[in-house]
Amino acid sequence: MQVTLLGHGRLGSAIAEGWRLTGTVPCPTVLTRAVPPVCPPDTRALVIAVKPAAWRGAVAPVLATLPADATVISVMAGVRAADLSAALPGRAVARVMPTTAVAQAQGVAAIWSDDTAARALAHALFDPVADTVDLDEESLIDAATAVAGSAPAFFYALAQALAQAGVEVGLTLDAAERLARGALRSAGSGAGTHASLDDLIARIASPGGTTRAGLDALKDFDLDAAGRAAVQAAVARARALAGDQPA
Ligand SMILES: NC(=O)c1ccc[n+]([C@@H]2O[C@H](COP(=O)([O-])OP(=O)(O)OC[C@H]3O[C@@H](n4cnc5c(N)ncnc54)[C@H](OP(=O)(O)O)[C@@H]3O)[C@@H](O)[C@H]2O)c1
Known part of the structure; x- marks a missing residue:
């Protein structure tokens, strides 16, 4: 599966490492400030792992090349799905709150989406690297951030x-x-x-x-x-x- 990872800091690099370790996504496209913000045309998922304060500026230049049917998966604390949907129109959104132990495939990750396919895609990406916990309401992501992410x-x-x-x-x-x-x-x-x-x-x-x-x-x-x-x-x-x- 072609996955584009936006942000390669502490959490983004841990996710990429876990994917490589488990063979889940052996070669994600990693977008940092140092590379042009271009998604491959077959991108199925855009995983956003930048700081909450930086996400609008980071996402805007990616929009031009992000396929219309790609799923957006945000691992950011405190960024609402509705705001992501508004900035990335037409794409289904899932929110995931993982810990950095995903690097060793030993993380825990809370998952929420109101879209069944987006939730399934989030599971496909995070089940191999974390104990995944489904949440019924988006607001519970804040609780999961406190009890697990932080x-x-x-x-x-x-x-x-x-x-x-x-x-x-x-x-x-x-x-x-x-x-x-x-x-x-x-x-x-x-x-x-x-x-x-x-x-x-x-x-x-x-x-x-x-x-x-x-x-x-x-x-x-x-x-x-x-x-x-x-x-x-x-x-x-x-x-x-x-x-x-x-x-
Ligand atoms: N760390 C955790 O344990 C943890 C746990 C759960 C959730 N989270 C969430 O994960 C997100 C990232 O946290 P983090 O701890 O990994 O932060 P971080 O180490 O600061 O990483 C953020 C990365 O985003 C990059 N970035 C900023 N603007 C960008 C742009 N326009 N294009 C591409 N990359 C850009 C930064 O690059 P520069 O260094 O060049 O600025 C940095 O490498 C946050 O939203 C946080 O809420 C983190």
Whole structure:
């Protein structure tokens, strides 16, 4: 399938890498600022992976060569399908919210479209590189952005805090960071299984043990409130980017 990828930054390059790794799209046409914005005539999908603030300027010059029956797949946070449809008239639109682990074919990606064929095409492109989650309403993409697209950074921030705390109880910075990163990798491999999150916690936290003591201490700081604050702020930012609310 001929796919044109507009934008080759952190996410765009991760998507291209995952496609190459899995053979999904071995040779996508990659449009960057450095190459003329020309789509091959047999382009079936235009995947837009530029920053939300840059998309109108990036899409305008591509329009002249984008086939009328191509599907537009946006991985941008906070850009509404209606705005994409208005800028790219006649093309069906799907929105996908992936994580950069698509590069290793281990991402997660929320998918929404009100067009059945566009949704199917989004699945064809992202099922090989991600655990794909279908959404019923476009507005839920903002929630998926917060809970998945942005969330790896929230876990890194927690790992940083744990490493810092490790330094305070005597570890060197290097040892603490390596241990915290290793813990994050271990948590990630557990998350890759089918066990529930409760089971994964129970496997490590034996009653009366060290992990249970740490989890009990975390309760004093209301982890639910911290998660809620991060998710709500990310959702609010996605809405502001879309122009629903003041930024
Ligand atoms: N990073 C993530 O984990 C993640 C997760 C979910 C969704 N997203 C979404 O993915 C999109 C891209 O994010 P990112 O983190 O990959 O940003 P990024 O690293 O800044 O990449 C954006 C890319 O778009 C390029 N670009 C800008 N204008 C262009 C144009 N006119 N023609 C062609 N390319 C152009 C930029 O090139 P220059 O460097 O030359 O400006 C840059 O390489 C965003 O909309 C974001 O909401 C990202």
